């Protein structure tokens with residue numbers, strides 16, 4: 001009587017639970033890969049770098065006087081635009 005050695009099935013690695021982050025702009029949650037930090041206020045917000053996966057962005061990549069290229073949340077972008085209109089600190093949205 002021979003028994004085949006029981007084949008060890010590799011335990012299926014559980015999909016690591018993705019810790020969702022709260023978006024400071026719209027209040028919805030999103031996985032970290034869809035989020036970015038605002039260089040100005042530090043807010044975590046949705047960003048859709050591919051412009052198609054999420055269909056929404058709560059901020060954008062910006063380029064400005066200081067820090068060069070970075071991310072900014074929508075409220076800060078609005079502030080930059082208001083500042084720029086009055087000749088102050090500015091950053092431009094990179095499109």
Ligand SMILES: [Zn+2]
Nearest residue numbers: 023026046058
């Ligand atoms: Zn959002």
Ligand SMILES: [Zn+2]
Nearest residue numbers: 038041073076
């Ligand atoms: Zn901000």
